[in-house]
Amino acid sequence: MSNYSLNIIMKSSKKFSRNKQEKINLIYDTFFKLILKQGYHKTSTNHVAKSAKISIGTIYKYFPKGKIDIIRRYFEKSMETFLDSQQLSNMNDENVRDLLNHFVLDLFENHKKNKGYNLALRSAIQSDKILHDVHKEKIFHFFKELVQKLRKSNENFKQISEKKLVDVFIFMYNLVNAILYHHLSIMELFDTDDKFIDYLSDLVAFSLQYYFKT
Amino acid sequence: MSNYSLNIIMKSSKKFSRNKQEKINLIYDTFFKLILKQGYHKTSTNHVAKSAKISIGTIYKYFPKGKIDIIRRYFEKSMETFLDSQQLSNMNDENVRDLLNHFVLDLFENHKKNKGYNLALRSAIQSDKILHDVHKEKIFHFFKELVQKLRKSNENFKQISEKKLVDVFIFMYNLVNAILYHHLSIMELFDTDDKFIDYLSDLVAFSLQYYFKT
């Protein structure tokens, strides 16, 4: 086989796979953009198809159960890229506060960037018990794995039991998410982002102390 | 047991029964109960009618715009019975903490009792800009009036500007609501109510200090 034809095959296969991922991203973007504009339940799959200029069949090819699949798979994807355990491993008594800030900032950016998705997730959780459970399960899993990694590489973490650490991470995660969601989608708590992040970091620090006291 | 549930059990032989207020309450109860079970979007007006054993026409008689009207009017009603300004007027340096506890408890009870409504409110706000604005407006109004009353009858409140006081009340209201909603509808933050309320009260106290520092 000549180099040339090989090239074509590789190119086309590459191009195809990129097309596939691009289409999936296009669906994500369009779906969450529309939700932001008109709310979750007014955003239909047909709507998404028209707005993204792809066919409804394509959406169902990649997401056979429709909207719920889009949300589920985006959730999985977003958990994969969340938090860099490398940084956390370097935690010591001096930089705890920096790491909390980092944690808060990470969630804050995520919420701002994915406002539509966060709306969708909450809406979908209400009407889909399975998603609700999967969601909890995944979060639990994620933090369990994270904690296990951290306890391997950092002495500070070893002094706290695995269970307790997982609990505290999940607690912080929920706390910050709760407030971020309310701030972005229901009613603003602060008028500038900086003030808000500052407050959240302090709040998390306070809650951490509270949590370990009890 | 309320009168209308009794009515259902006794199943009067009359084709038409007339008890306006009871029917309205029955609609509220049924609607929010169903939302709890299956989520806001999957709870249709026909569903409510069938489950409440009244006709769909009756629902539209009392709530001409359907679901959105049920939520709007329940919201208005619930704001009317929220917080007793009498108690707040007696605030002094010694009982501030008691009052915060009271505030938190009030909201906590409300959320537990009206979980379905709280789900509905958040869902509806996403897809109904008008409700979103009305909701904000009402909260602002409510706390403005409350603050004006408090500043008339209590010296402690006079030392803080009206605007600042309104802001701080709305802030506390939002903060507690955000966490309560997440705890009850997305993922639990504490395993017992007592711990949770304790935490919330401390959190509010902390946030208050933070708020006045800045």
Place this chain on the structure above:
Amino acid sequence: MSNYSLNIIMKSSKKFSRNKQEKINLIYDTFFKLILKQGYHKTSTNHVAKSAKISIGTIYKYFPKGKIDIIRRYFEKSMETFLDSQQLSNMNDENVRDLLNHFVLDLFENHKKNKGYNLALRSAIQSDKILHDVHKEKIFHFFKELVQKLRKSNENFKQISEKKLVDVFIFMYNLVNAILYHHLSIMELFDTDDKFIDYLSDLVAFSLQYYFKT
């Protein structure tokens, strides 16, 4: 029995019967006014009741079959007051044209005053075969009786057969109604009433000649 108590009885009974007729007229007026504003099928009996500030029960008391009854009975009533046979009886070769004018004017005034009713009648006729037939029948009857009266009192009319006379009256009636309805409800044919009436009178005269030629 004293004069006084008699007075009360008579008064009240009179008042009652006047109330009844007033209510019926109120229903007519409100119904046709609403039709004018929003079209026939968007005008519901409930609507009429609310707008007229009477109860829906009252409407069904006087008009047991609802809208269709209102139209039917108004149609009957309007035929009773249409055309004064006295005037027609005085017809002779000189004043034929005046009588045609009178005929046209009568219908014209009726249409302008009862535009809502005329819309309703046409709408109702489409979906109610019975009304359609009743309507035709009544018109036939009305003109038959008119013609019989006229042939008794006026020599000119005797020279034409009863059937032919009835036909010609119905023809004129239909012709003028068709054009009036279109002019008022679909698209104007003339920009002033005077021009329009003039045209109609000439048209009727022309059609009459045409009719008798064939």
Place this chain on the structure above:
Amino acid sequence: MSNYSLNIIMKSSKKFSRNKQEKINLIYDTFFKLILKQGYHKTSTNHVAKSAKISIGTIYKYFPKGKIDIIRRYFEKSMETFLDSQQLSNMNDENVRDLLNHFVLDLFENHKKNKGYNLALRSAIQSDKILHDVHKEKIFHFFKELVQKLRKSNENFKQISEKKLVDVFIFMYNLVNAILYHHLSIMELFDTDDKFIDYLSDLVAFSLQYYFKT
């Protein structure tokens, strides 16, 4: 026999059949046929779907606003095929009368063939101000363009001002339509079509003279 009726008879075993234009025609035919039978208001979109043996979704795919869209688009379509300006261009003093006959006949055939549509149009115009205005506007436009073409190609038409010519065409169009509608849908004016067409042609000729006198 048209293709789609054939299709129905043959009852293909396929669940989905695809023939866009035929489906649109089938919707037109079924809708207007049902209106003829039971009147405009009683003919629902669901009715049409069932009667045409297509799904309700298909109707809303082609006519997103339902009934009103069917009427609007049929009206547009029917104006496109109305009157052949070629023939009118050849008008001279000798064949005016022929052309009037042609005009009348064209409208007559249209009304007979599209009786259901004509009922629907008149009903819809009453409750839809937009359709009412669009309808007027389209007619005005149509005759304006026609007149401009005629004045370019025929000397006889140049002697009359454009405005006057447009007015006279619209006047004739309305006059004939008014009478045709009444004859077909309310009450017959003549017992045979021939007599009726004869009368209408004479009437138009008379009205034309009348119109130019004033």
Place this chain on the structure above:
DNA sequence: AATGAATGAGAATTCATTCAT
């Protein structure tokens, strides 16, 4: 007699999902 709450069939419309091309 008068009222108007209550009924429920049915109309308009949406939307997740399937399947022929």
Place this chain on the structure above:
DNA sequence: TATGAATGAATTCTCATTCAT
């Protein structure tokens, strides 16, 4: 594979009519 026409159950909402008060 990709497309999008087609489906039809489900939803919102209206309205003629009945009946308890």
